Structure formats: C-alpha cells, structure tokens
Amino acid sequence: MDIPNRPDVEDWETDFDHLHNDYATDPYSIWKEMREGGCPVAHTERFHGVYLPTRHEDISAIAHDTDHFSSKSVLVNDVPVTEIGDFSSPPITSDPPEHQDHRRALLPAFSPKAIEKWIPITRDICNELLDEFSDNGYCDASADYAQHIPVKVIARMIGIPEEDGDLFRKWVHDLLEVGPTDLNVAHEATREVFAYFGEYLKERRAEPRDDIVTYFIESEVDGEPMDDGQILGGLFLLLLAGIDTTWSSIGSSFWHLGQHPQDRRRLAEDDSSYDSAVEEFLRFYSPVTMARVVTEEVEISGTTLCPGQRVLLPFPSANRDTEFMEDAETFKIDRQENRHSAFGLGIHRCLGSNLARMEIKVALEEWFRRIPEFELTDPNMVWWSRGQVRGPRCVPLRW
Numbered sequence: 598m599d600i601p602n603r604p605d606v607e608d609w610e611t612d613f614d615h616l617h618n619d620y621a622t623d624p625y626s627i628w629k630e631m632r633e634g635g636c637p638v639a640h641t642e643r644f645h646g647v648y649l650p651t652r653h654e655d656i657s658a659i660a661h662d663t664d665h666f667s668s669k670s671v672l673v674n675d676v677p678v679t680e681i682g683d684f685s686s687p688p689i690t691s692d693p694p695e696h697q698d699h700r701r702a703l704l705p706a707f708s709p710k711a712i713e714k715w716i717p718i719t720r721d722i723c724n725e726l727l728d729e730f731s732d733n734g735y736c737d738a739s740a741d742y743a744q745h746i747p748v749k750v751i752a753r754m755i756g757i758p759e760e761d762g763d764l765f766r767k768w769v770h771d772l773l774e775v776g777p778t779d780l781n782v783a784h785e786a787t788r789e790v791f792a793y794f795g796e797y798l799k800e801r802r803a804e805p806r807d808d809i810v811t812y813f814i815e816s817e818v819d820g821e822p823m824d825d826g827q828i829l830g831g832l833f834l835l836l837l838a839g840i841d842t843t844w845s846s847i848g849s850s851f852w853h854l855g856q857h858p859q860d861r862r863r864l865a866e867d868d869s870s871y872d873s874a875v876e877e878f879l880r881f882y883s884p885v886t887m888a889r890v891v892t893e894e895v896e897i898s899g900t901t902l903c904p905g906q907r908v909l910l911p912f913p914s915a916n917r918d919t920e921f922m923e924d925a926e927t928f929k930i931d932r933q934e935n936r937h938s939a940f941g942l943g944i945h946r947c948l949g950s951n952l953a954r955m956e957i958k959v960a961l962e963e964w965f966r967r968i969p970e971f972e973l974t975d976p977n978m979v980w981w982s983r984g985q986v987r988g989p990r991c992v993p994l995r996w
C-alpha cells in the first residue's frame with residue numbers, strides 16, 4: 598500500500614520501529630526475544646524517543662499508573678510531545694480527573710443491554726455479505742467480509758450512511774497507518790472527518806433522531822451540554838476505535854481457522870464453544886497497542902523512563918507472556934480462564950468491548966451456518982496492517 602519503507606533496524610532492543618515491515622509481519626518473535634532475553638523495556642530514538650515494555654506486569658503497571666503517564670498522545674507519530682497541541686478525542690485522550698466524566702457520557706450507548714438490540718441487525722449485515730460470495734467457493738475473508746461488519750454496524754449506530762464505508766476506512770488507514778509518518782495526510786484526514794461529522798451535527802440539532810449523534814447532543818459532561826468540539830471528538834473516536842480493531846479481530850479469527858481444521862470443526866459442531874473461542878481469538882491475536890506520554894520520571898523493570906518520551910503498550914505481547922498465563926503461547930479454543938488484556942487495562946479499558954465481542958461472535962456464527970468447511974488457499978497472499986492496530990488485510994479462503 599501507499600506507505601514508504603522504513604529505514605532498516607540494526608538492533609530491536611535499542612532502535613526498534615513499530616512501523617517497520619518486519620514488525621508488522623511478525624511482532625511476536627520480537628516481543629518474545631525482548632520479554633525472555635533480558636530486555637523487558639526496549640527503547641528507540643525514533644519518533645523523538647519511545648519505550649517498549651513487553652512483559653504483562655510492566656504493561657499493566659503503566660496502564661494503571663496515571664500519576665506518571667498521560668494519555669494525551671495515544672498514537673506514536675513524528676510530532677514531538679511538546680508540539681502535540683490541544684487536539685483531543687475524549688475519553689481516550691483524557692486523564693483523570695476529567696476522564697471519568699468524559700467516559701461516563703459514552704457508557705450507556707455501549708452497555709450490554711444497549712448492544713443487544715444490534716444483534717439481529719448484525720446478523721442481517723453478515724448474511725447480506727455472505728449472499729455475495731457464499732456460492733462462489735472462495736473469498737477474501739478480510740476484504741469481502743470482516744472489514745464491512747464493524748463499518749456497517751457503527752455507521753448505523755452513529756446515524757451516518759453505511760455506503761460511506763470506503764471513506765471511513767480511508768480515513769482510518771490515513772490516520773493509523775500513513776499519518777504517523779506523514780502528518781499532512783493525518784491533518785487532512787482529521788479535517789475531512791470533522792467536516793463530515795459537522796454536517797450531521799447541524800442536521801441532528803435541527804431534527805433529532807434515535808442515533809449516537811443525537812445522543813451526544815442530549816448528553817452532559819461536567820453538568821454542561823457537550824459542545825461541538827467534544828461531540829465531534831467523540832464521533833471521531835468511535836469511528837477510529839471501532840473499525841480497524843474489530844475488522845482485525847474477525848480477520849485474524851478466519852486466518853487462524855483457515856489453517857486449523859480441528860478448531861474449525863469444533864466451532865462447526867458445538868454451538869456452545871463460541872464464547873470461549875472469541876476470548877481466545879481476542880487474546881491470541883489482540884490487535885491493539887496503545888501509547889502513553891511519560892509525565893514524571895519513573896523506573897520500570899530497571900529502566901528509567903524520562904518525561905516527554907512516549908511508551909507503547911503492546912497488549913498483544915502481554916497476552917502471550919508465559920509468566921502471567923499458563924501456556925500463553927498456545928492457542929486453546931476452549932481456554933477456560935482467560936484474563937486477557939486485548940481491551941486494555943486500567944481506566945481506559947475499551948468502552949466498545951461488548952459491541953466488539955458481539956460482532957466477532959455473530960460474524961463467526963453466521964459464517965459457520967453457511968460455510969462450515971473452508972481453508973486458507975495461499976498463505977503468501979496474506980499481509981498485515983502496520984502500526985498500532987494490527988490485523989490481516991487479505992485472507993484468501995476456499996470451500
């Protein structure tokens with residue numbers, strides 16, 4: 598895709614680059630080497646200085662420590678921390694004490710009860726997609742199926758046309774994959790998203806509907822109605838947080854199932870196995886790595902972290918740490934106890950987790966109802982997105 602190659606990495610412990618192709622293709626062996634090879638906290642001078650802890654214990658400690666770490670910049674990019682400006686996308690970029698109020702405004706729209714009503718709609722969406730290719734005997738499970746499900750669901754929830762899906766995915770790609778190294782692209786995408794949502798905000802103020810834009814207009818933060826900036830920031834976040842993440846999880850699930858006949862049969866034959874399977878897919882192929890800014894000097898596993906630098910929190914690495922979980926490096930479709938951190942840890946824990954879990958489960962259930970047997974055709978065609986949300990962007994299957 599339209600992302601330039603990154604300069605070679607000489608040493609992953611002192612010069613890592615989370616946007617490098619090798620990291621996108623196989624970050625697991627890099628993390629394992631760091632976790633187990635005596636470098637629990639790696640560092641790079643790239644991106645104005647970034648730390649990379651890889652053990653569950655350290656990632657959890659940082660995610661829970663809002664005294665030394667701030668969320669004001671959750672994406673690592675070429676902008677120095679001192680020049681971040683006041684762009685915010687609450688609650689993900691909020692720190693205490695404001696965070697709690699910002700989060701509270703969103704919670705009701707994503708409660709288990711609120712998500713229940715979207716189950717039949719998601720089933721219909723999956724079946725409409727399956728109608729397009731189920732008789733063909735092959736498809737790209739990422740491009741033809743996984744990528745459309747979260748886009749269509751979140752578009753309907755927000756109250757914007759799902760036909761604009763290509764536009765949303767372009768913005769997410771520009772912001773998450775190209776933007777970190779090309780700020781003009783990031784700024785242009787941000788401007789377009791705000792202009793797009795600005796129109797819907799005007800419309801809903803004039804004519805309220807049963808959707809999230811209207812819900813935000815009627816919500817309060819700190820006892821005051823949300824202003825336009827807060828509403829646009831919230832909508833921007835939902836689009837950014839809800840699309841690539843779930844697309845990646847659904848895509849990795851099919852990538853795995855296309856290569857593991859036993860796990861495939863288990864889902865095809867046992868309806869009760871979906872819940873534990875979804876948790877294991879989330880754990881083993883966690884897509885999201887978030888960042889923090891160090892605000893005060895602090896020591897983590899023997900490394901002193903300096904204020905003004907950033908820290909990546911690779912939750913996928915925490916999830917494969919054998920010090921934290923037994924057999925963490927083995928995929929077990931029926932794993933019983935599964936305290937994974939795919940949705941993060943601490944106060945910023947994913948607000949959309951009920952929605953994401955529902956979408957992944959329904960995507961699998963509806964697929965298996967119609968295509969119980971399938972396999973990966975050509976592993977060489979599979980490629981993975983780069984950056985802080987990782988998932989397969991091509992998963993060719995046949996049946």
Ligand code: HEM
Nearest residue numbers: 688689838839842843846885887940941945947948949953
């Ligand atoms: C498999 C899918 C998903 C994964 C793996 C995921 C993962 C995460 C993670 C790791 C965080 C923590 C961020 C941090 O610590 O800085 C987070 C936060 C968040 N996620 Fe998700 N997410 C997913 C889907 C969704 C969906 C579908 C939505 C809603 C449309 C959503 C909305 C949010 C929001 C609003 C936050 C910020 C919460 C806060 O700051 O209090 N996510 N997500």
